Amino acid sequence: MLYCISTGEQILLSDNAASLAVQAFLQMCNLPIKVVCRANAEYMSPSGKVPFIHVGNQVVSELGPIVQFVKAKGHSLSDGLDEVQKAEMKAYMELVNNMLLTAELYLQWCDEATVGEITHARYGSPYPWPLNHILAYQKQWEIKRKMKAIGWGKKTLDQVLEDVDQCCQALSQRLGTQPYFFNKQPTELDALVFGHLYTILTTQLTNDELSEKVKNYSNLLAFCRRIEQHYFEDRGKDRLS
Amino acid sequence: MLLGGPPRRSPRSGTSPKGPQSSTGHVHFGKSPQTWPRRTRPRSPGLAAPSGVRGSTQPKRRDFPRRAWLTALSRYGARLWMGRRPSLPEARGPAPRSAAASRASRSLASPETSPSPLPATTRGAVAGGGSVQGRAGAQKEVFPGQGAGKMAAPMELFCWSGGWGLPSVDLDSLAVLTYARFTGAPLKVHKISNPWRSPSGTLPALRTSHGEVISVPHKIITHLRKEKYNADYDLSARQGADTLAFMSLLEEKLLPVLVHTFWIDTKNYVEVTRKWYAEAMPFPLNFFLPGRMQRQYMERLQLLSGEHRPEDEEELEKELYREARECLTLLSQSLGTQKFFFGDAPASLDAFVFSYLALLLQAKLPNGKLQAHLRGLHNLCAYCTHILSLYFPWDGAEVPPPRHTPAGPETEEEPYGRRNQILSVLAGLAAMVGYALLSGIVSIQRATPARAPSTRALGMAEEDEEE
Numbered sequence: 001m002l003y004c005i006s007t008g009e010q011i012l013l014s015d016n017a018a019s020l021a022v023q024a025f026l027q028m029c030n031l032p033i034k035v036v037c038r039a040n041a042e043y044m045s046p047s048g049k050v051p052f053i054h055v056g057n058q059v060v061s062e063l064g065p066i067v068q069f070v071k072a073k074g075h076s077l078s079d080g081l082d083e084v085q086k087a088e089m090k091a092y093m094e095l096v097n098n099m100l101l102t103a104e105l106y107l108q109w110c111d112e113a114t115v116g117e118i119t120h121a122r123y124g125s126p127y128p129w130p131l132n133h134i135l136a137y138q139k140q141w142e143i144k145r146k147m148k149a150i151g152w153g154k155k156t157l158d159q160v161l162e163d164v165d166q167c168c169q170a171l172s173q174r175l176g177t178q179p180y181f182f183n184k185q186p187t188e189l190d191a192l193v194f195g196h197l198y199t200i201l202t203t204q205l206t207n208d209e210l211s212e213k214v215k216n217y218s219n220l221l222a223f224c225r226r227i228e229q230h231y232f233e234d235r236g237k238d239r240l241s
Numbered sequence: 242m243l244l245g246g247p248p249r250r251s252p253r254s255g256t257s258p259k260g261p262q263s264s265t266g267h268v269h270f271g272k273s274p275q276t277w278p279r280r281t282r283p284r285s286p287g288l289a290a291p292s293g294v295r296g297s298t299q300p301k302r303r304d305f306p307r308r309a310w311l312t313a314l315s316r317y318g319a320r321l322w323m324g325r326r327p328s329l330p331e332a333r334g335p336a337p338r339s340a341a342a343s344r345a346s347r348s349l350a351s352p353e354t355s356p357s358p359l360p361a362t363t364r365g366a367v368a369g370g371g372s373v374q375g376r377a378g379a380q381k382e383v384f385p386g387q388g389a390g391k392m393a394a395p396m397e398l399f400c401w402s403g404g405w406g407l408p409s410v411d412l413d414s415l416a417v418l419t420y421a422r423f424t425g426a427p428l429k430v431h432k433i434s435n436p437w438r439s440p441s442g443t444l445p446a447l448r449t450s451h452g453e454v455i456s457v458p459h460k461i462i463t464h465l466r467k468e469k470y471n472a473d474y475d476l477s478a479r480q481g482a483d484t485l486a487f488m489s490l491l492e493e494k495l496l497p498v499l500v501h502t503f504w505i506d507t508k509n510y511v512e513v514t515r516k517w518y519a520e521a522m523p524f525p526l527n528f529f530l531p532g533r534m535q536r537q538y539m540e541r542l543q544l545l546s547g548e549h550r551p552e553d554e555e556e557l558e559k560e561l562y563r564e565a566r567e568c569l570t571l572l573s574q575s576l577g578t579q580k581f582f583f584g585d586a587p588a589s590l591d592a593f594v595f596s597y598l599a600l601l602l603q604a605k606l607p608n609g610k611l612q613a614h615l616r617g618l619h620n621l622c623a624y625c626t627h628i629l630s631l632y633f634p635w636d637g638a639e640v641p642p643p644r645h646t647p648a649g650p651e652t653e654e655e656p657y658g659r660r661n662q663i664l665s666v667l668a669g670l671a672a673m674v675g676y677a678l679l680s681g682i683v684s685i686q687r688a689t690p691a692r693a694p695s696t697r698a699l700g701m702a703e704e705d706e707e708e
Contacts, residue, residue, distance in 0.1 A: 087571035091486035098489035149541045151457065170482030 016203065017104060019051040021195025022063055026053075027231040028186050029075040067188050085182055089189045092174065092181070096189075099167035100196045102152060103160050107210060109143040111157055165213045172217040179226060186227070193220075194227045395429050396468075397448040398461075399439040402432035404517050405604045408633050412499065413458040414445040416596035420462055422632040423587045424470035434521035436530070462589060472588050480583050484590045487575070487582075490568060495597050497542055498565035498611060501558070502601070504538040508608045566614050572598075573618040580627065587628070595628050 026033045033053070052061030053069075060069045081089065108119045120136045127135060152160070171193060180186045181193070197220055201211050214220060398421065400414030409415045409432065421428050428447075433439065439446040441456040447464065448454050455461050465471075476484065503514045518534070519527040572594060581587045582594065601615050602625055616622060 083571075083574040084577070087575045088483065088486065090568075090571055091483070091490040094493045095486040095489040098493060099485075166485065170485045173478045173482045174486075176479075 015051075017101070017196040017199040018063065019195070020199055021192045022051050022053070022066055024194050024227060024231060025063065025067065025188050025191035026070070028191060029070060031070070031075065063188065063192060081182055081187070089182065089187060092171070093189050093192055095167060095170065096192050096196060099163055100200075102147075102150070103164045103167075103210070104196070104200070105143055106147060106152060106155070106160050107157075109140050110147060115140065161209055161213055164210060165216075168214055168217050168220060172220050175219050175223060177219065180223075190223075190227065194224055198224050198228065395427055396450055397429045397431060398445060399431045399433055399448070400445040402434050402521060404521070407599055407603050407629075408432075410517060410600070410604075411444060412496075412596055412600060415599065416593050417445050417447070417458050417461050419595050419628070419632065420465065420472060420589055420592035421470070423472045423589075423592060424465065426465050426468070426470035434518075435523050435526060437526070462592075472586075472592070475586060476583055476588055480588075483583075484588065487572075487590055488593055490571070491593060491597060494564045494568035498561050499597060499601065500538050500542055501561060502606065502608070502611060503604070504535050505542060506608050509606045510535065512607050513604055562611060565611055569611075569615055569618060569621065573621050576620055576624060578620065580624075591628070595625060598625050599629065 023033065023035065052059055053066055055069075058069070060066050107114055109115060119140075120133070123132070123136045123139060125132065155163075175181055180190050182189070197214055200214050201221075201224065203211075398417065400418060401409045401411035404410045407415060408418055418430065420426075421430075431439075433444070436444050439456075440448050440454045443456050445458060445461065446454055446456045447461045449464060449468075455464055502509055504510055515531045515535070518531040521527075522530055576582060579585075581591045583590070598615065598621055601612055602622060604612075606612055
């Protein structure tokens with residue numbers, strides 16, 4: 001069972017991306033999952049991050065541990081890779097986490113326009129009046145501190161977009177003309193990239209520059225579409241909003 | 242003299258069998274660009290001699306201060322000269338590429354022939370060119386006579402000074418320094434231990450030729466790239482993408498653990514890190530700055546790794562270390578048997594990886610689980626020592642042979658100690674005199690001395706009477 005924050009009203013860009021990545025990964029492993037949406041999924045999770053899966057009596061959150069957990073159960077997508085490729089895969093996953101995820105967080109929480117219009121409203125939507133503001137501000141403060149700690153605090157939006165662009169360029173070059181990042185078989189890197197890119201492309205924000213940056217790279221677009229068709233169409237999920 | 246340096250190297254190739262380490266005669270000139278604060282000399286309290294140091298038995302070491310001064314000047318000059326290589330716009334394309342190839346071959350050759358540092362005093366010039374020569378050697382035919390127009394206001398880099406056998410003990414400073422060495426950027430390096438002395442208040446900091454100050458390491462490297470000192474020029478697009486990816490990997494996996502090992506792990510912190518910083522920093526700062534730095538790092542680490550409950554801290558630590566070990570193994574696998582990550586010429590990724598690994602390898606940590614793991618990865622160790630010996634031959638030899646070791650701390654202590662002695666004696670004297678005056682034991686007044694020594698009083702009375 002996959003828990004994530006309820007889509008539509010509450011979910012935010014970064015969380016959506018993560019959830020989608022995990023879903024994609026599990027689909028790629030051909031594991032049946034049931035997605036459950038809860039408003040307080042963030043608090044239910046053991047590490048405070050969504051999404052998390054609940055299997056039997058174990059709860060595992062975040063893509064990394066989930067991948068390992070699934071591997072321990074015998075399903076793995078990256079067995080066919082040799083050592084060097086595995087190193088590259090890990091490196092690229094970190095790149096995505098480092099750049100794309102942080103950029104998403106930045107956009108959501110540190111960019112005033114987005115924060116005011118979208119994030120606050122969405123984040124606090126299931127809660128009654130004072131609580132929604134308080135929680136939103138608290139989360140914002142926390143994210144801002146984190147940004148400062150990693151040095152993104154002083155970045156302007158343009159710099160962030162430039163970083164995203166660089167990241168996409170790197171991904172695009174790595175992908176080249178192959179169907180997946182490591183040729184024929186999808187791996188967790190593909191799931192992660194798909195999750196992020198898809199949500200960036202399909203989420204409505206105050207400014208569309210982020211998705212514009214991604215759209216510049218046609219092979220990434222084709223990549224997303226391919227995965228979507230392959231793994232999600234048959235299920236007819238409408239969660240991929 | 243400087244330009245004549247390179248050609249003169251060859252005849253002397255036979256003189257030193259020791260290769261790059263022979264430039265240890267100029268061990269200290271690596272630091273001489275700094276000004277009077279001698280205390281910023283690297284602490285080399287007999288910590289493990291890094292592999293970069295081998296038998297630095299140069300008798301010349303004795304007169305190193307004088308030579309250091311000479312070599313400092315000449316090294317600066319050598320850098321100027323070196324720096325002209327990349328600054329040629331039209332030669333930018335072909336030159337760096339041929340440079341890269343010849344650089345590699347030169348640098349290979351230099352250990353064998355590296356004569357430069359050796360004997361004569363004026364060789365100091367070439368020493369500075371020492372490994373730099375390795376890179377520049379090929380270019381000498383390209384532009385021996387180029388004008389130094391660009392060198393009007395050279396860039397200055399302020400960074401932490403060296404220790405533990407490394408040119409710098411701080412991660413960021415080391416990375417920037419290494420990158421500068423790789424590209425031969427003409428930087429005036431100030432190795433200081435007082436972050437308040439740097440133009441931006443933190444180290445490393447780069448003061449560009451236009452006067453602006455940059456302190457974020459990535460931005461420093463970007464600036465150097467803009468000034469055409471680009472080590473990544475030869476990389477393919479895919480390799481550039483790989484660079485980004487691996488740097489993120491390093492930052493996410495290795496950096497927290499490195500910070501933890503050096504600053505948070507109590508034993509390491511007290512015995513190694515704090516000790517070094519406290520000894521390196523000038524008087525009032527060494528009491529509170531290391532502690533402040535530690536707090537900053539701790540906060541950063543906590544924020545990075547998210548909230549965790551106290552009882553999970555052990556778990557978290559184990560997790561962190563496990564990931565770091567995995568990361569190291571991955572790096573080792575990526576490196577394989579190559580010399581540098583992308584073939585034969587170093588790139589910016591190499592600078593970063595080297596700085597992480599070198600710190601981990603060289604510092605003598607009492608609690609070195611990660612260090613042990615790293616030592617087991619032989620190709621990474623070889624990689625580090627290779628870079629150290631190639632690009633930092635004199636700095637790498639900072640941890641001097643035992644003969645010098647006792648002298649080292651002593652000479653460092655001396656100016657410090659002597660100054661303190663003088664100060665304390667003066668203070669004592671002042672206190673005594675002041676007390677004496679105030680309490681009237683000794684008085685300089687001629688009028689009614691309260692308890693003046695009788696003889697004197699008599700004497701004065703007699704004088705008065707006589708007059």
